[in-house]
Amino acid sequence: MLPQKPPVFPDGERILAVPQDKHASCFWMGWTGLRGCEKIGLSGEGTDAVVILEKTPFQEEKIPDLLKKAMKAELQMQNDIYCTFYLSPPPELSEIKATVVYPATEKHIQKYLRHEVHLIRETWEDYQNITLPFIQSQSFSIQWVYNILEKKAETERIVHENPDPSNGFVLVPDLKWNQNQLDDLYLVAVVHRREIKSLRDLTAEHLPLLRNVLQEGKEAIAKRFGVPGSQLRIYLHYQPSYYHLHVHFTAVGHDAPGSSVERAHLLADVIDNLAVDSTFYQKRALTFPLRADEPLFKKFQEAGKV
Template identity: 40%
Template sequence: MKEKEGSLGLFQQFKFVRVLHHDTRAKSLYLLGTIQSQDAIAIIEKTAFNVQDDLLMNNLVASSIEDIRMLDKNDVYHWYMAVMKEDLEKLPGAKVSLIWPATQTHIDKYGKQRHRMITETPEMYRSVLAPYIETMKGDRIQWVYNILSHKVEADRIVYENTDPVNGFILLPNLKWDRTTMDALYLIAIVHRRDVASIRDLSKKHIPWLKSVQREIVQAVTTTYPLTETQLRIYVHYLPSYYHFHIHVTNVEHDAGDSTGIGKAIMLTDVISRLEEMSDEHSGFAKSTLSFFLGENSELWKNGYSKIYKD
């Protein structure tokens, strides 16, 4: 209880400064504030209904709607606004994330911004992205190493292969409430440190990638009431951090841009493209890849904006 009370106490110190961004589709709100005079970001998201709880669904209309007001009607269609009863365990109203202390990079990432589509050639990767990736390693991803060494979040691990080269840790993404199965979202973080993104993958990695995918499917389908065809297993390019990791979601989960064109690449497609490459030394470092990039990002401001001049 002390940890929960301490976390609540920290959140209660949040002093609002301004709205960074709001997403009407995802029902989420991003707020900039301060805690103890340091920048902080609060992310508030409406939670999904727990449709796996039959008793809750049976009682949803009868007992969960506390107040209701009709907005309009037309023939057989009726529209209302309602106030719903909430329960922290079974029917929480929102999920809250807190970043503190928040850096300018965090503020830029979660602020409203325009996006650009980048077509990155191998030459552009070597001259712009590769040097940038080196600045994003080390202390910038210490939190990843903390997970891999079991310093934090060890109690959330769903599955682990401890082999330092072939192994990985599978655990719930913090965006998932760990209750709503349709919204299942896991992350597999590999133990090896020589792969930062798909750019570091070549044909020699094919057996390893296939093995990881098989283990992920086995672990998820054993742990949760899902089958292989209900899983979306993919990587991001560009990723949000440069230590190779794989996203695993229920295909029913709408992750927005996270699973869209210019961001997500199915792991099976990554493997297939590697298999189609001409020789053993071929890999994504020699490929042209496209992705979308926010104008607030350091990579756009100090890198690709100089190439893509309007």
């Protein structure tokens, strides 16, 4: 058991609220001490900290309590069969998750600050002149991907494998999915071939591989989790978060991060595009989002492309 300590946060010299989404708020402050936390090693003067506050989701089993408890309620609107109240629930029915990073460096603060996102419209020439040299200059380690493919890690997590070295792949649950419920189902198919960095490298030569991923991936998920193919969003990211070809399988009812039109490409569309034109992805412009603080954004900016 961890000790239970009440953190009482004082006013900081500077507080910068950076709402990450409607229900999470993130900010940093000139830290002047975290009362009550000394015992667990958190105390300081004038040191920055990042505190992320999140309202936790409703728990279904607590809803009857929420409806029965007497609490302050302010009627806001009444019209025909509709009315709206603002309720002030008692502490035991409210919950906020607070994640504290302390002491926080400038890098931590930058990570949590909200940065502007811009869309890049990358032509094939932009890819060759800007994106590809950038990817090659970075030594992204993808040893963890090879560990999965070589059965050195996550072996027990494999849901399906087609072992063919050129048209095969491994299907594993994504780390974002805890597998406790199907609502946010998220799996990833990682191909055995190692030379396909992204969508930009795909040609008609890869159609058998892509069709295997689509067909066998759906079948394996239906068999293991009972979710039919029609309830799966199956797509690639461009830019991907690592440059070894992989395909995302998410529950269509789940707004998975990265499933927006500016980053996701449906595998079925990719297959149709390649079937019509083998060099589709070596000639067409592709849109993708970049945060203004990302190094690749600066490259596009320097080239006068943003």
